[in-house]
Amino acid sequence: MRALLLSFLALCSLTVFGQANDLMITEYVDWDPGSGWAIKIYNPTANPINLNAYYVQVYNGSNTSSTGSVQLGGILNAGASIIISNADNTGSSADFKACSDQVRTNLGGVNNDDCIAITLGNTNTFVDMVGLYGVAVKNQVAGVNNALKWQKLVRLNGNCTRYTSTDGSSANSWPSSASVSVTGWQVDPPTCLSSGSNFSPFSIGNTLNESICQGDSFLFNGQYLKSPGTYFDTLSTGGTCGQITQLQLSLKQASLGQVSLSACRQDSLFYNNSWFRNDTNFIHQKLNAGACDSIINVEIRFTGPQADFSWQYPTADSSQIQFQNYSTGSVDGVLWDFGDGDSTTLFDPQHQFEGEGPFKVSLWVSDSEGCGDSISYWLYIPDSELKLPIIPNIFSPNGDFMNDTYHFDINRAPADFDVRIFDRYGLEVFHSSQMDFAWDGKYQGQACGTGTYFLQLQWEGEIYKKFLSLQR
Incomplete structure (x- = not known):
């Protein structure tokens, strides 16, 4: 200012x-x-x-x-x-x-x-x-x-x-x-004397008329004045009481303006040396050289659709998925990518996945102005022929060559196979993503003590937890 x-x-x-x-x-x-x-x-x-x-x-x-x-x-x-x-x-x-x-x-x-x-x-x-x-x-x-x-x-x-x-x-x-x-x-002519004290010891000398911009000040009688009004200062003239210098101070009206800006929802806007990514309203006081500042009411809006979707399994075949497009806003264009090399422009498509595994499914939507949005979710398609293995609950790594390691007797495992073992204090003492793992009962080269441990198995999108007893 x-x-x-x-x-x-x-x-x-x-x-x-x-x-x-x-x-x-x-x-x-x-x-x-x-x-x-x-x-x-x-x-x-x-x-x-x-x-x-x-x-x-x-x-x-x-x-x-x-x-x-x-x-x-x-x-x-x-x-x-x-x-x-x-x-x-x-x-x-x-x-x-x-x-x-x-x-x-x-x-x-x-x-x-x-x-x-x-x-x-x-x-x-x-x-x-x-x-x-x-x-x-x-x-x-x-x-x-x-x-x-x-x-x-x-x-x-x-x-x-x-x-x-x-x-x-x-x-x-x-x-x-x-x-x-x-x-x-x-x-x-003779009338009743007026009530009150309407006499001033000071006569009005000079009258100043000044205007300032909002937020500025005017130095008068040793004070910086910021509010409009009538102000007085006295000047001695010798034999009489004195004269008043009167100041009529007014405020110049600031010019008012309106700025409305819009951008696509995934973009950002730069205004007055700042970046904006969300809807907002604010007042911008714009400096004008040689004149009062301008007061600008700024409105920023981000438009365009917001992408979102869900899915469900319509049949017993869990590899065939029905997708529901829940995008909001004006949607004129749709593109699906199922993460397996296939895509479609249908609004609510159904898709058959071939084989197991996690698939990253993405949805892009756009409106007639070219604004768009996208969202992605990971889906896990299980192998229907895989069966959950028998999970042993005890082993004895004592060097007698009988049940010395903890393992699963399987020859196939899903892509998300993962085994973790924790002690009773929550310390992870073993981890493997290989189906042919074998734990020898040691942690960082040191034998773990006899006691109860906790097994966590990830198998086809599910987490299974079991107790495991280690005996020596």
Whole structure:
């Protein structure tokens, strides 16, 4: 598999500093009609903040003393928000009271030249504010005049300026002139503040759209990505929280293919540097230079007939055999070889063997496509005139010239004649395929001891076993 190693230009992880290290106001609304207002307070830090140290205070006009304040409480988790309102004020309208909030107060209403601020303690140590403290100015926001009256303000993602200065000119101060427009906010008609934390300290900077092949990877933000999805990296821009570089990563669809291969059953197939002799299915991932790999579903099948046969003796004459062809598959051609020089193309032939002996009978079958198979069995045709000899069960090799050897008194034997003698431990002490054999009772030149031995005789396809006593 090719390894696709694509990396984005050096992106540094953002260290949050400066303006994003304390509470922020991310939404504000002044209701129309009535005296209702609400703010959403957001925790942009990586840690929970104890709200008991914070107050929300209202400053009307040019007053430098608050006209109302409320102490907050509880814990605001990292990335969480809380809505503070004055819905308990008697001047608040019924539809405003229906909006959701977490802290409801009876603080007084505000106009377009007032200020609502978060402070540390019940002091003028400002954490953030909407409107300018101590100056009656009807602020302009995003080009909208009188933007703090009967409007809703939503902080734009990436605007991490906390308005802690009151000089009217600094970057972190609301302007003291109505002709200066405040940026970083969106102005909308008054509606209930949204629930949850939908503000991001990071604005979307560059958006990358990349595609990779299945199994490849894309290097982004120090990680090798293999799954499709949306990924982000942050880039510090100095005074603000930062920007997000967004990556839309998708997977290219691999080309799909189907390969079906077949061969005769007795043959083999070579595919993708491997030999196959049995039916199989598998997936082949084919490498394509400059493109995604191909996924090929490979099917391999071996066809043709399978040869097999059986036989039986239809008459008392055991030399005449009836053969049954049990080959499977499509059989169009048949050839028998009986091992005695005769052959036939009959499907189920009968054959007369002349004389005794083992015969190797072979069957070849083929189909119309030229595929074939063969099988062979050995048949033993006995000599009908041969009789099983008398098998002695005792002899005494003691040198008295009487019964000193073990032998059979025969003058004819079948072709498969075979004699084996074993001791009681299973050791073969004698073996002969000659009908005129004579065992002198010795094994490797040493006389075998008196005792019981075991005789095994093969005669015309049958095995006979007898006990044999050796006496000295």
